[in-house]
Amino acid sequence: MRAVLLAAGAGERLRPQFKRPKPLVRLLGLSLIERNILFLRQCGVNEFVIITGCYDDEIQNHLGNGDSLGVQIKYLHNPDWKLGNGVSAHTFRKEYQRGEKFILMMSDHIFEPDALKSFIAAAEDINDDELLLASDKRLDQVYDLEECTKVKAENNLAIKLGKGLEDFNAVDCGLFMGTGALLEALSKSIDKGAFTLTDSVNLMAEHGKVKLHFMENNWIDVDDYQSYKQCEKVLLKSLIPPKDGIISRTINRKVSLKITKLLAPTRITPNQITFISLLVSAASAICFAVSSPIAGGLLAQFTSILDGVDGEIARLKFLKSKFGELFDSILDRYGDYLIVMGMTYSWYSSTGHMTALLVGATVLAGLPMSMLFKEKYRNVYGQPFISGMHDGPLRYFAANRDVRLFIIMLGGIINLLPAALIVLAVITHLQTFYRLYNVRRQY
């Protein structure tokens, strides 16, 4: 399936801040149009047609043939871009292949990462004379409602569209699954002197041929500096995974998202952040070993925060990789090991108690158990281990990494490393035994 991106307009309202064509405005490390290309690529779209107008050269120079993004890009230039976006969309007729369905998208509308898959799935059912339009009924959540193209919807059909529509119950998200019928409607309305996409969609809507797909994810039409900032917010918030641990959710993400926002414009990769996180663990270990428990504790918490940043950057910039996931989980084990070694050394060197060694060793054995259990469970049972389902009452104290490092931080700042180590020794093994007992009971 091919995607047509409209990038013909002048985008005057963002010009003062960014001094570049709007599709090329960078937001959290990617230009708007790059984000949409990578977003679509993630859903399996590899061929793109970009309709340029005002800034033809700049856009072509920036994106080239698409190699650097791992896709193929063709350009069509619309010299009459000033007339309206319908004329730009109509330019695609030169490239259109009979019977083809194509995605048509504004290059400056940004969607949350999960938004597209259900849209493409819904588009399977539309016929050759129809159009599927992504729209949003959650009017209270739509950003800058006034600027949106409104839609009067009946069930899943659009009746009428228009910016000034008074009787409406949804808005147009600027994402279409087009067919040959759309190009015909564009021809007709352009012949009549009506040059916007909305004009031709209205033509099809009159015949009941505009189906609606209602979005459940957020999206933003990046039009001015306010919407640009709002878009940053929405994207950053979308990076929080649903299965976050309690410390991650309530503490770490508040900081990690800020770091992600700072790092996004740089060329740093998720794997580099993973490695830096290991270095921070080593620094934490050294601080513990040289009797600076407060610094050690804070660095332990910082490595826990960085443990979130690599994933956030990966999701934000479409850099997720299988190797990254593996690398992250192995390096985390080394980070844990170093920190606990530092803590144990601190306890032992200050007291000379053998207990310190025994507890330290027991923690070392307990640290990887949570991950071991989950990964093995998933391979054996063929389904993910879900703490909320399988950990019973222990789910509130699950000895996941965020909780373990938080305990270490507490132990550091109140200078009670022995207590922190004993707690870790108990909860990591208790959790493992309980999980065995519980899995046995459930199956």
Added chain:
Amino acid sequence: MRAVLLAAGAGERLRPQFKRPKPLVRLLGLSLIERNILFLRQCGVNEFVIITGCYDDEIQNHLGNGDSLGVQIKYLHNPDWKLGNGVSAHTFRKEYQRGEKFILMMSDHIFEPDALKSFIAAAEDINDDELLLASDKRLDQVYDLEECTKVKAENNLAIKLGKGLEDFNAVDCGLFMGTGALLEALSKSIDKGAFTLTDSVNLMAEHGKVKLHFMENNWIDVDDYQSYKQCEKVLLKSLIPPKDGIISRTINRKVSLKITKLLAPTRITPNQITFISLLVSAASAICFAVSSPIAGGLLAQFTSILDGVDGEIARLKFLKSKFGELFDSILDRYGDYLIVMGMTYSWYSSTGHMTALLVGATVLAGLPMSMLFKEKYRNVYGQPFISGMHDGPLRYFAANRDVRLFIIMLGGIINLLPAALIVLAVITHLQTFYRLYNVRRQY
């Protein structure tokens, strides 16, 4: 799909040794007929019809309605069992449902665990007027060829069968996928006074209706004490998994199969053996700690051997469970931990060197890495981690549990625990780093 088991004969030749009906003779912990029922159940067969003759009551009393084996069993009694096994098979006509395909099997033919799945898959293609017969062309590997029913095969069709056949190129394994056509052939040949299954199969073979499935696994017709002993051998050998580590393959299995043979007739479960293996690890740790390194080393090797026995018993007695697999891998980690703790304590208490603690801790961190890596890899990449493929030159020294415990044994018996610990610290982490490097390179 239903299975019909023939258990009507007198089985005189095993009577002297076992004093019980042949189907009920126990071999490696299961009676012959129980083994076949569980074997078929593993392939998805849950309904059984057992044709009894000579020992109707004994067999019914022993197996009951099948609840204890997790299947349903119906019995049909053939008072004329002395006439021949064709008459016994023909008894099934009372139960036969139009259009049904059914497995027909001798209750005293024993197959390797993998033998059945490909047979059932091949049987999908046979038509209502055909028969599929499992046969074996590997004549040099067939046990007691003289006693077998021979088959003259052309491609995958049987031309003629007979015990005394001189021109043959395969033998009949006593496993059929039957259709209504077989029951009709049985009727016809019984009417003519020909009472064996072979007689009616020959009737169908004349019309080219007997298709052959050629076995690639071993099987034994348990007929006398010699074949009984041979069957034990074949089954035990079949328990060795293809992916065995080098120490497992060359050393451990030689002992573990003997232990399995001893334990099979008892009621001990695989999970109990897993737990005993942990206790042996604890004993090894204590021996190391009280400066009996030879005993410690030997017990470490023994726990490695027991680590094979649980799986062997599970496969041999159809007791494999997902929980067992999970339980085994978690308890192995605790066993490893205890042994290394004992060794480290021994080194440290005799020298007071901090190096001992550092090395011990590094080994503790390295021990779970092999498993962690493999399990995570499998979940991330969706395919199993195969040492031979992914470990490059390190595959010969893969730090799997069998190798690790062997190094510990060597360290114990030559009384060089520090050396053993240092080797373990090096190979476990080296392997992890190499694997990361290699996975990164390959993808």
